[in-house]
Amino acid sequence: xxxxxxxxxxxxxxxxxxxxxxxxxxxxxxxxxxxxxxxxxxxxxxxxxxxxxxxxxxxxxxxxxxxxxxxxxxxxxxxxxxxxxxxxxxxxxxxxxxxxxxxxxxxxxxxxxxxxxxxxxxxxxxxxxxxxxxxxxxxxxxxxxxxxxxxxxxxxxxxxxxxxxxxxxxxxxxxxxxxxxxxxxxxxxxxxxxxxxxxxxxxxxxxxxxxxxxxxxxxxxxxxxxxxxxxxxxxxxxxxxxxxxxxxxxxxxxxxx
Amino acid sequence: xxxxxxxxxxxxxxxxxxxxxxxxxxxxxxxxxxxxxxxxxxxxxxxxxxxxxxxxxxxxxxxxxxxxxxxxxxxxxxxxxxxxxxxxxxxxxxxxxxxxxxxxxxxxxxxxxxxxxxxxxxxxxxxxxxxxxxxxxxxxxxxxxxxxxxxxxxxxxxxxxxxxxxxxxxxxxxxxxxxxxxxxxxxxxxxxxxxxxxxxxxxxxxxxxxxxxxxxxxxxxxxxxxxxxxxxxxxxxxxxxxxxxxxxxxxxxxxxxxxxxxxxxxxxxxxxxxxxxxxxxxxxxxxxxxxxxxxxxxxxxxxxxxxxxxxxxxxxxxxx
Ligand SMILES: Cc1cc2nc3c(=O)[nH]c(=O)nc-3n(C[C@H](O)[C@H](O)[C@H](O)COP(=O)(O)OP(=O)(O)OC[C@H]3O[C@@H](n4cnc5c(N)ncnc54)[C@H](O)[C@@H]3O)c2cc1C
Ligand SMILES: Nc1ncnc2c1ncn2[C@@H]1O[C@H](COP(=O)(O)O)[C@@H](O)[C@H]1O
Numbered sequence: 001x002x003x004x005x006x007x008x009x010x011x012x013x014x015x016x017x018x019x020x021x022x023x024x025x026x027x028x029x030x031x032x033x034x035x036x037x038x039x040x041x042x043x044x045x046x047x048x049x050x051x052x053x054x055x056x057x058x059x060x061x062x063x064x065x066x067x068x069x070x071x072x073x074x075x076x077x078x079x080x081x082x083x084x085x086x087x088x089x090x091x092x093x094x095x096x097x098x099x100x101x102x103x104x105x106x107x108x109x110x111x112x113x114x115x116x117x118x119x120x121x122x123x124x125x126x127x128x129x130x131x132x133x134x135x136x137x138x139x140x141x142x143x144x145x146x147x148x149x150x151x152x153x154x155x156x157x158x159x160x161x162x163x164x165x166x167x168x169x170x171x172x173x174x175x176x177x178x179x180x181x182x183x184x185x186x187x188x189x190x191x192x193x194x195x196x197x198x199x200x201x202x203x204x205x206x207x208x209x210x211x212x213x214x215x216x217x218x219x220x221x222x223x224x225x226x227x228x229x230x231x232x233x234x235x236x237x238x239x240x241x242x243x244x245x246x247x248x249x250x251x252x253x254x255x256x257x
Numbered sequence: 258x259x260x261x262x263x264x265x266x267x268x269x270x271x272x273x274x275x276x277x278x279x280x281x282x283x284x285x286x287x288x289x290x291x292x293x294x295x296x297x298x299x300x301x302x303x304x305x306x307x308x309x310x311x312x313x314x315x316x317x318x319x320x321x322x323x324x325x326x327x328x329x330x331x332x333x334x335x336x337x338x339x340x341x342x343x344x345x346x347x348x349x350x351x352x353x354x355x356x357x358x359x360x361x362x363x364x365x366x367x368x369x370x371x372x373x374x375x376x377x378x379x380x381x382x383x384x385x386x387x388x389x390x391x392x393x394x395x396x397x398x399x400x401x402x403x404x405x406x407x408x409x410x411x412x413x414x415x416x417x418x419x420x421x422x423x424x425x426x427x428x429x430x431x432x433x434x435x436x437x438x439x440x441x442x443x444x445x446x447x448x449x450x451x452x453x454x455x456x457x458x459x460x461x462x463x464x465x466x467x468x469x470x471x472x473x474x475x476x477x478x479x480x481x482x483x484x485x486x487x488x489x490x491x492x493x494x495x496x497x498x499x500x501x502x503x504x505x506x507x508x509x510x511x512x513x514x515x516x517x518x519x520x521x522x523x524x525x526x527x528x529x530x531x532x533x534x535x536x537x538x539x540x541x542x543x544x545x546x547x548x549x550x551x552x553x554x555x556x557x558x559x560x561x562x563x564x565x566x567x568x569x570x571x572x573x574x575x576x577x
């Protein structure tokens with residue numbers, strides 16, 4: 001099988017976000033970059049599927065500037081067969097990213113299945129998987145936390161809120177967006193991380209992918225940090241007094257109950 | 258300006274998040290709504306009372322429990338007939354899945370999970386959280402083409418229905434092609450409490466609850482104020498709560514009116530899921546727990562003493 005996993009490089013959750021001087025983005029100077037957590041599930045699922053199906057290959061794709069090469073190397077260290085960077089600006093919108101990913105998959109061979117994360121934790125858009133599927137003319141199943149692999153078709157469990165679960169069957173090829181619960185991503189061993197340093201990473205240019213700034217439909221600007229928090233009001237007294245006062249605040253102060 | 262609201266419904270009722278969309282500042286826009294499924298004509302009245310000028314009914318049993326594929330196909334056929342400027346949907350489980358499909362199929366601009374949307378004359382503005390709520394950013398639309406926008410539930414209040422208003426109603430016929438995806442089954446979660454992503458109040462418990470049974474004190478308090486029960490990942494990993502309750506970076510992202518964290522330390526990955534809550538309350542034995550830096554109200558104390566008292570106090574207030 002021809003298996004693809006799409007990964008986005010994002011700032012680590014623990015990174016403090018600082019805005020750029022012009023307010024139209026963040027200052028990338030001290031950022032620690034990681035593979036978006038749900039995308040690690042996408043890589044893991046691709047690797048597990050390869051283990052079940054002999055003669056399969058796992059190709060990992062990431063659209064972004066030069067820095068995303070590090071995340072692609074991490075995916076190689078986890079066990080992917082090859083990794084390709086799609087040379088797009090870091091602030092490409094979801095339409096541009098989806099278009100580039102679809103073009104790359106078209107160039108690299110007929111995909112049997114494409115894994116993405118349910119959402120990237122930087123923009124939290126939860127959009128690129130579905131858009132990619134539309135471009136590829138493939139069906140797409142989102143927020144998937146379990147897959148049964150059949151012949152030419154898969155059955156997915158998806159999380160639809162309220163604890164409700166949908167069981168969806170889809171023909172292959174398809175795009176599947178991974179949710180926590182699908183698997184436990186493996187760690188890359190130190191040895192494999194060193195080995196991956198020497199592996200080649202191909203680059204496809206925006207030109208080759210047919211994506212230009214003219215495809216951009218949105219741009220994020222005027223970033224704002226949340227206003228500084230007022231210090232926490234500590235409610236004192238016996239537990240009974242504290243409880244009464246908090247319920248009073250909820251009922252009368254903020255009228256929430 | 259012409260706007261289409263995609264109306265979600267269940268058991269013959271419009272979803273709360275759909276009703277909220279009518280509460281956005283939409284200026285003088287002409288507001289259309291579309292509703293797909295079985296026996297949907299009964300929803301035209303409520304949609305008109307909320308502010309729809311025209312309601313389009315796609316009566317189709319196949320769409321009643323439709324997949325994203327079938328709904329996307331139906332709306333993708335219908336939307337181009339309207340010469341719209343904006344399509345609005347809730348950033349709900351359904352809206353999230355559907356909107357990007359529509360935007361891609363219609364070659365439209367997409368802005369998901371917005372927390373501010375307004376339309377004024379022919380200008381549309383939108384703002385959305387980025388980096389898990391550590392910042393927000395305005396979405397600039399680079400051309401005048403169609404915009405597909407999803408709005409985070411609980412961003413605005415739904416308007417009071419105006420009994421004197423009504424919408425004109427039109428039937429729409431779509432032709433569903435062969436589907437590649439099929440819904441086999443829906444397994445109901447059996448959750449009687451509201452879901453964390455839909456609740457206006459959430460009471461969350463952490464690892465310190467110590468067992469699944471002990472969560473009953475969190476449940477009792479939640480029930481006394483009509484809240485959902487949330488959980489930290491540590492409590493999920495320990496098997497005290499199901500994954501569906503997990504709030505945080507790898508769980509659900511929520512922004513209720515009130516978030517009450519009981520025995521939750523406030524790790525950055527937890528904050529990533531609840532930072533944008535309107536009012537945050539923390540109950541923790543450790544006055545230096547990071548959660549107090551984000552909280553508006555705090556009780557330094559033992560949750561096993563404080564939470565049952567809260568349940569008492571809430572019940573007394575309700576007079577029961
Ligand atoms: C990649 C990654 C993703 C993650 N995703 C998530 C996520 O989605 N959601 C999430 O929640 N976490 C997530 N985590 C885990 C996170 O880092 C924390 O470990 C977790 O949130 C801690 O849960 P906790 O607050 O319940 O437990 P602890 O950190 O152990 O805190 C317990 C708190 O309870 C207090 N306490 C103890 N006894 C009492 C008492 N009797 N009364 C009152 N207070 C008491 C303590 O003072 C302490 O502050 C993630 C971590 C990683 C690395
Ligand atoms: N630049 C990118 N490169 C590769 N994959 C991406 C990129 N952006 C998004 N994706 C994939 O699409 C998923 C959803 O991303 P998003 O729509 O940004 O929330 C991610 O989890 C990735 O799997």
